[in-house]
Structures are given as C-alpha cells and as structure tokens.
Amino acid sequence: xxxxxxxxxxxxxxxxxxxxxxxxxxxxxxxxxxxxxxxxxxxxxxxxxxxxxxxxxxxxxxxxxxxxxxxxxxxxxxxxxxxxxxxxxxxxxxxxxxxxxxxxxxxxxxxxxxxxxxxxxxxxxxxxxxxxxxxxxxxxxxxxxxxxxxxxxxxxxxxxxxxxxxxxxxxxxxxxxxxxxxxxxxxxxxxxxxxxxxxxxxxxxxxxxxxxxxxxxxxxxxxxxxxxxxxxxxxxxxxxxxxxxxxxxxxxxxxxxxxxxxxxxxxxxxxxxxxxxxxxxxxxxxxxxxxxxxxxxxxxxxxxxxxxxxxxxxxxxxxxxxxx
Numbered sequence: 001x002x003x004x005x006x007x008x009x010x011x012x013x014x015x016x017x018x019x020x021x022x023x024x025x026x027x028x029x030x031x032x033x034x035x036x037x038x039x040x041x042x043x044x045x046x047x048x049x050x051x052x053x054x055x056x057x058x059x060x061x062x063x064x065x066x067x068x069x070x071x072x073x074x075x076x077x078x079x080x081x082x083x084x085x086x087x088x089x090x091x092x093x094x095x096x097x098x099x100x101x102x103x104x105x106x107x108x109x110x111x112x113x114x115x116x117x118x119x120x121x122x123x124x125x126x127x128x129x130x131x132x133x134x135x136x137x138x139x140x141x142x143x144x145x146x147x148x149x150x151x152x153x154x155x156x157x158x159x160x161x162x163x164x165x166x167x168x169x170x171x172x173x174x175x176x177x178x179x180x181x182x183x184x185x186x187x188x189x190x191x192x193x194x195x196x197x198x199x200x201x202x203x204x205x206x207x208x209x210x211x212x213x214x215x216x217x218x219x220x221x222x223x224x225x226x227x228x229x230x231x232x233x234x235x236x237x238x239x240x241x242x243x244x245x246x247x248x249x250x251x252x253x254x255x256x257x258x259x260x261x262x263x264x265x266x267x268x269x270x271x272x273x274x275x276x277x278x279x280x281x282x283x284x285x286x287x288x289x290x291x292x293x294x295x296x297x298x299x300x301x302x303x304x305x306x307x308x309x310x311x312x313x314x315x316x317x318x319x320x321x322x323x324x
Contacts, residue, residue: 076104083110093126100124175212178320185311186303192230195315197300204322205260205293214256216301216318220274222249226306227313231270233258233299234291239270241283250275254301257323264292 015021056062066072078087085106093099100123107118115121124130134141143152178198186193196216205212220227220243227243231254238256256270266289274281291297299320303313 078104078106081106081108083108085109096126099126100130173322175320175322178318180319181317183314183316185314186305188310189308190305192228192302192304195301195303195313196318197298198318198320200297200299200320202294202296204297205258205266208260208262211257211259211323212299213321213323214258214299214301214318215254215321216315217251217253218313218315218317219251220247220249221309221312221314223307223309223312224248225309225312228304228306229254229272229313230302230304231256231272231300232302233266233268233287233289234297236268236287236289236291238268238287238289239272239283239285241272241274243274247274256299258289260293263294264290266291266293 011024013020013022013024013026015023017026020026064072064074076087076089078085083106086109087104089102090098091100101121103115103121103123105115105117105119105121109115109117111117114123122130132141140153175198180196180198182196184195186195195218198214200212204210214231214233216231224244227247229241229243229252230237231239233256238258239254241252241254243252252272252274254270254272256268258266258268261267268287268289270285270287272283274283301315301318303315305312
C-alpha cells in the first residue's frame with residue numbers, strides 16, 4: 001500500500017528575508033537550490049538510495065527503459081552468505097501472492113530439492129506448473145552448460161544434441177492415449193467390424209521421415225470357420241489376412257509402420273503373425289497410403305467372420321508408438 005508521510009506544521013516568518021523575526025520558516029536561496037538539485041537528480045539519471053522496501057501500487061506497465069552501451073539491468077542481490085539466504089524475484093496471481101519464484105541461492109544454502117547451493121532455481125508453486133515456450137514460428141529452445149557449451153536444441157519436436165551423444169533425435173514413445181486393453185470380438189454375423197480404433201491427431205506426422213507403429217494382438221475362436229483380419233491407415237488397407245481351418249483356437253499379432261514421405265503421402269509395411277493349431281505363419285504387405293496428414297487419421301484393426309459366430313476373432317490389446 002502507498003506510504004503516507006506526515007510533515008510538521010510550518011508557518012511563515014512574520015519578518016522579511018532581509019530582517020526576519022525568527023518566528024517561522026524562511027527558505028533562503030541556498031536551501032532552495034539544494035532542494036531543487038535533489039529533485040532534479042531524481043529524474044536525471046542519478047542513483048537513488050532507499051533505506052526501506054519499495055512498493056508500487058499503480059496498476060499497469062512499470063517501464064525501466066533506456067538505451068546505452070552494455071546492460072540495462074534490474075539487480076536484486078543478497079550478498080550475505082547463509083544456509084537459507086537467497087535473492088528472489090517473486091510473481092503472484094489472484095490465487096496466491098507467491099506463485100512463482102526465480103531464486104539465486106547462497107553458496108552456503110542448504111541443498112534440498114528443488115534448490116542447490118550456489119545455483120539458480122525457477123520454481124512454480126501452483127497446480128498449473130511451468131511452461132517454457134518459444135512462440136515465434138521459427139524459434140528454438142536451447143540448453144547450455146559448462147560455460148557456453150551448447151548441449152541441446154529443441155526445434156519443433158526434434159532434439160538436436162551437440163555434445164555427448166551428438167546427433168538429431170525425435171521425441172519418441174508410446175502415445176498413451178492410444179493404449180487399449182479392452183477385449184472386443186466380432187458379432188454373430190459376417191459383417192466387417194472395427195475391433196480396435198485410434199484416431200491419430202491432426203499434424204502428428206508433421207515432418208517427412210516421421211513414423212508411427214501400430215501394434216495389436218488377439219485370439220481366434222476354436223473352430224474351423226474362415227476368419228479375416230484387416231489393418232487400416234485411413235482409407236488404405238495395409239494388410240488383409242484370411243485364416244482357415246489351421247487357425248483353430250490360436251492367436252495373432254500384427255504390427256504396421258507408416259512413414260511420412262509428404263504432406264499427403266506415406267509408405268507403410270504391415271506384418272501379421274498367426275499361431276495355428278499345427279503351425280505358425282507370417283504375413284507381410286507393403287502399401288503407399290495417401291492420407292492428408294494435416295487432418296486426423298483413423299488407424300484400426302477389423303475382424304470379419306466367414307460364418308456368423310460371435311467372437312471368432314477377438315482383439316485383446318493395441319497401442320500406437322511414435323517413432324522420429
């Protein structure tokens with residue numbers, strides 16, 4: 001809150017500057033000049049020293065903006081060494097007056113996560129966490145250590161390491177939203193049925209060379225009915241497998257990899273292993289889908305009975321992996 005300064009009551013001297021009566025205040029030229037010099041100094045670049053804390057109640061942008069050679073800096077320091085000493089910049093919101101802190105820690109600070117002695121910590125204390133973003137379209141995020149050695153650059157969804165295991169890497173792994181362990185079987189008809197389906201979000205394959213792998217597995221009913229499994233990437237059937245009497249109570253597993261070669265061009269390979277009553281088989285197909293990758297793409301496995309028997313084909317699980 002704003003500080004209120006209470007000044008003593010002042011009265012004018014009843015005399016004149018030449019012949020004062022010494023019963024009130026007289027400001028002579030020297031005193032007035034000193035006062036004016038001090039006021040001028042506040043606005044002309046002179047350093048102002050405040051003995052207490054400073055609080056600004058005005059809402060808006062507080063502008064510390066001037067040009068010059070070197071750094072125009074806002075310096076917050078704590079030169080006193082201590083196990084709990086630091087210099088901090090704090091940020092608050094409507095929910096908490098102390099939401100985020102940038103802390104420079106004393107060399108004697110007691111190290112405890114997330115703080116390390118003689119280090120700098122950026123800490124967010126609210127449920128929303130912390131975001132690090134470079135919002136300009138061509139901007140990267142770079143990490144450096146050991147002086148000025150650049151260790152890594154994040155560019156889009158590509159990680160470029162320039163030290164240690166140098167190279168260019170994509171961010172890879174299981175798309176957790178794709179994991180499906182729901183048991184789904186065919187109905188008591190001869191219609192093709194979607195067993196497991198995943199919608200790949202728009203733009204997931206945004207760079208040529210990026211690849212997804214779709215994995216699914218399941219079982220066959222213990223009978224001699226014909227059973228057909230298909231794997232789709234969008235509208236393209238990447239592989240069709242039709243089992244016969246040998247697929248009696250066995251299992252199956254399939255994998256499909258789809259690599260982007262253009263904004264609306266891909267290369268795909270799919271393989272299905274089937275475990276039959278007397279032997280196991282491997283079935284391979286190569287295709288070139290043409291899905292527009294700026295939109296969402298449906299990836300799915302379907303089953304179709306040759307005879308109207310429920311659960312002749314059952315999908316047990318599936319997932320999608322992203323490969324850079």
